[in-house]
Amino acid sequence: MNENIFVALLIVGILVIFFLISFFDQKRRLRKMKRRMLYYYGRDREIEYSDEILSVIGAYTEAKDTMVDDITWNDLDLDSVFLKMNHTWSFAGEDYLYYLMHIPAEGPVTCGEQEEMISYYQTHEKERLQMQMEFAAIGKNHSSSAYHYIMNSIHLSKNVPIQHYGALLLLIVSVICVIAAPATGIGLLILCMGVNIALYMSQRRKLEASIQALHLFLKLEGSAGRILKRKLVCSEEYRKRLEQDYKKLKKQIGNVSFIKSGNADSQSLTEIVLDYIRMISHVDCIQFYKCMKRLEKSIDVVEDIISTMGFLESLISIGSLRESLPYYCIPEFTEEPVLEIVDAYHPELSEPVSNSVKAERGILITGSNASGKSTFLKTIALNVILAQSIHTCSARQYKGAWFRVFSSMALRDNLYNGESYYIAEIRALKRIFDWEGNETVLCFVDEVLRGTNTVERIAASTQVLKKFSERGILCFAATHDIELTYLLEERYGNYHFQEQILEEEVVFDYLLYEGRSNSRNAIRLLEILGYDPDITAGAEKMVEGFLATGKWTPAAG
Known part of the structure; x- marks a missing residue:
């Protein structure tokens, strides 16, 4: 005893x-x-994601209607901007922030309330930290899209396969035998465990991504309940919306304790023990099929609660971005198709130079290579997208219409499809003409039609830019072709960047100036870099001849 x-x-x-x-x-x-x-709020987390992970995050966005297409997204390297501002801790917040940066197609109707909520979490550290802890309790899974697998699994839900019930029944019988006849029962239990584990591993592989996705969703549902209980949602509208979804789901989900507790990334002793219980009983597989069947009746609620929770967490990320910037402003939207930005800078540059511009018509930008033309275009385009997506601009003042933004800036030869640079470029420009919608189109073009010869480039560029103006498209275009600034001066304003050569060194100030560029430093740069004097002298002579006669003189010899 x-x-x-x-x-x-x-x-x-x-x-x-x-x-x-x-x-x-x-x-x-x-x-x-x-x-x-606490440490990273208002600081860069220096996250690096592979293209595969970004593809997983983007699955939610692909299922939605957005205003920023792939060409514009890649031109502006918005993946990098997303990573800079990604202070999310859950899959829902990360997915939604990525979607938000693509500008949801609904328009600016929610910006006022969105701003109030961003400001609240910026100034209420205690509530923000409690919210972040709840989102961290949900977690992420970058091996597959939780949103994609949840929605697909619900659509394809079916009854529990008989083998899982059989495995559970065999385990129960074995345990009874151990109690009734230990000598025989222990052997039967060991055999049962071996069979069940082998069957579990073969079946679980097929369900792994879906079960992990459901596991994340169930943790999201639990966090939503705790957020409501602690009254952490600062908006009455979103609190009611979240509460309604939570109550509906609570009735549908039922008992899913073994899925809820499961976490493939956890190394705790409790999880190790529970993993073995799942393997020998198949109870998580049984609960998975039952839960998916019940959620089939509430698929809209599932999607809505994921979106609501993601939206709430994305607001905290926006606030963190604001705190990390030297200065920022809240955009003002107008009915007039104009754009006015004061002291705009690119948030990813360590030592950015700010510029201001007011565009009531299209703008042509001239200047030497590396003088700042492309960076300026990207800065303005990025600020427009940030204004319309996260209600935040890296500028002192922003005023503009609600634009449909397009760009044609960083195109390359598409060897896979057999397309030259020129074909890729004219396709990119054609999509701007082809778009039909109510918003004013704002487009950014870096080196118009650079992929063809000079004569045809100037002629075609003139007509393309003229047609943009006639169609009411507000266009910012950078070009080396000074001829365009004369041919289009009645329709486009002229601005330029400039440089100075000081003590055999080229110095750029990266400031935007009114008027067209009159810089002629290209040949001088050849001299600085040590080119043969015959080359530079011959080039200067040809330029002088062209400026005097309007014709090129053939190279002698």
Whole structure:
């Protein structure tokens, strides 16, 4: 008897130690997480994602209607901007922030309320930190899109396959045999465990991504409940919306404790034990099929609660971006098709130079290579997208219409499709003409039709830019062709960037000036870099001849 009591107490003691270790380990991880959140708020997290991970994050966006197409997104390197401002801790927040930066097609109707919520979480650290901890409790899975697998699994939901019930029944029978006839039962239990684990591993591989996605969703549902209980949603409209979705889902989900507790990334002792229970009982597979069947009736609610939670977390990321910027402004939207930006800068540059511009008509920008033309175009385009997506501009003042933004800036030869640069460029420009919608189109073109010969380039560029103006398209175009500034001066304003050569060195100030460029430093740069004097002298002579007669003189010899 004493020996039995000792064994029982030993087992109880081991269990107590086991759970105490897990408890204090969890406390330690939570404290570490809070410190990270406080430290990184308003700072760059320096996240680097592969193209594969960005593709997983983008699955949510692909299912939605947005205003920024792939060409514009890639031209402006918006993946990099997204990573700079990505202070999310959950899959829902990360997916939604990526979607938000593509500008949802609904328009500017929610900007006022969005601004109030961003400001609230900027100024209420306690509530913000509690929200972030709840989002961190949800987590992420970059191996597959949780949103994609949740929605697909619900659409394809079916009854529980019989083999999972069979595995559970076999386990129950084996346990009964151990109690009734230990000698026989133990052997049967070992055999049962081997069979069940083998079957589980073969079936689980097919369901892995879907179960992990459901696991994340169930944690999202749990976090939503705690956020509501703590009254952390600062908007009454979004609080009611979240509460309605949560109550509907609570009725549908049912008992999913073994899926809820599962976490493939967890190394805690509790999770290791639970993993073995799942393998020998198949209980998580059974709960998965049952849950998906029930959620089939509430698929719209599932999508809505993911969007709402993602939206709420994205607001915290926007606030963090604001805190990291030297200065920012809140955009003002107008009915007039104009754009006015004061002291705009590119948020990714470590030492940016700010510029201001007011565009009531199209703008042509001239200047030497590396003088700042492309960076200026990207800065203005990015600020327009940030204004319309996250209600934040890296500028002192922003005023403009609600634009449909297009660009044609960083195109390359498409060897895979057999397209030359010129074909890729004219396709990119054609999509601007082809777009039909109510918004004023704002486009950014770097080196119009650079992929063809000079004579045809100037002629075609003139007609393309003229047609943009006639169609009411506001166009910012950078060009080396000074001829365009004369041919289009009645329709386009002229601005330029300039440089100086000081002590055999080229110095750029990266400031925007009114008027066309009159720079002629290209040949001088050849001299500075040590080109043969015959080359530079011959080039100067040809330029002088062309300026005097309007014709090129053939190279002698």
